[in-house]
Amino acid sequence: MIIGPAYAVSGELSNVKDYLDYLTDDEESELQEAIDSVRTGYNLDVVIVITDDTEGKSSKDFADDYYDYNGHGVGSDSSGLLMLINMAEREVWISTTGKAIDIFTDSRIAEMIDDVVGHLSEGEYFEASNTFIDDIRYYVEMGVPQGQHRVEQEYQGQSSTAYYHKVTYFDKVLGLMQSFYVFLFALIISGIATILASLSSKGTVTINNHTYEAKGSFVLSSSRDDFIRETTTKTEIHKDSGDSTSSIHTGSSGTTHGGGGGKF
Numbered sequence: 001m002i003i004g005p006a007y008a009v010s011g012e013l014s015n016v017k018d019y020l021d022y023l024t025d026d027e028e029s030e031l032q033e034a035i036d037s038v039r040t041g042y043n044l045d046v047v048i049v050i051t052d053d054t055e056g057k058s059s060k061d062f063a064d065d066y067y068d069y070n071g072h073g074v075g076s077d078s079s080g081l082l083m084l085i086n087m088a089e090r091e092v093w094i095s096t097t098g099k100a101i102d103i104f105t106d107s108r109i110a111e112m113i114d115d116v117v118g119h120l121s122e123g124e125y126f127e128a129s130n131t132f133i134d135d136i137r138y139y140v141e142m143g144v145p146q147g148q149h150r151v152e153q154e155y156q157g158q159s160s161t162a163y164y165h166k167v168t169y170f171d172k173v174l175g176l177m178q179s180f181y182v183f184l185f186a187l188i189i190s191g192i193a194t195i196l197a198s199l200s201s202k203g204t205v206t207i208n209n210h211t212y213e214a215k216g217s218f219v220l221s222s223s224r225d226d227f228i229r230e231t232t233t234k235t236e237i238h239k240d241s242g243d244s245t246s247s248i249h250t251g252s253s254g255t256t257h258g259g260g261g262g263k264f
Helices: 025-042 059-069 099-103 106-121 125-142 169-178 180-201
Strands: 016-018 045-051 080-086 091-097 149-152 245-250 256-263
Touching: 016 025, 025 045, 025 125, 045 059, 045 125, 059 080, 059 091, 059 256, 080 125, 091 099, 091 106, 099 125, 099 245, 099 256, 106 125, 106 245, 106 256
Parallel strands: 016 045, 045 080, 149 245
Antiparallel strands: 080 091, 091 256, 245 256
């Protein structure tokens, strides 16, 4: 007799792991029902983990290991996704496996992260989890993007964490504020240069359209317009390929994963 991992067993909350008791029993049950529906309808496993203890690992490494070593996944390639809510670092990480890697490209994961961080920042863990599941349905219905391909990603440093959070308007303003003194210095230098140039010429314009023209040398006697030809230039506009890349890496179990995350 072969005994496989126990998933989607009625009444068993095997895919929602809230170690901090942020979710009520009813909320966990509702999320599990939604996950069971995704698993049955799309052959994708879905796991949600809320914890403040990642055993000294980065969010990425913990998410990958939790998925692999707890037997999650559907099919021979263990297809599925895991969303880790790491309260110790206030990070959220989405780990993908199997066919989920191809469906959930880097840019799609970035959108999913953006969709949940607002809820997480407000302490709305049930809403964030529901949004995560809704996004899974949405992108699975869209299918694998045209031109999708995998790219091996090398992670540097102990954190081993890559973030695909979109740059917001606030981020841009913050960047400008951080470079204020550089901007001010450049403004002062350009102002001084302008003043010096103005003083040297005493504000007088010395060159105009008649400077190099002998007086009376140019007389316009007649004019006409002749149509020669019409030229039309066509330029092929290529579809943006930003949605086609799935960055991948290998977990400690030897399993290939995709994924991305961000702060909240």
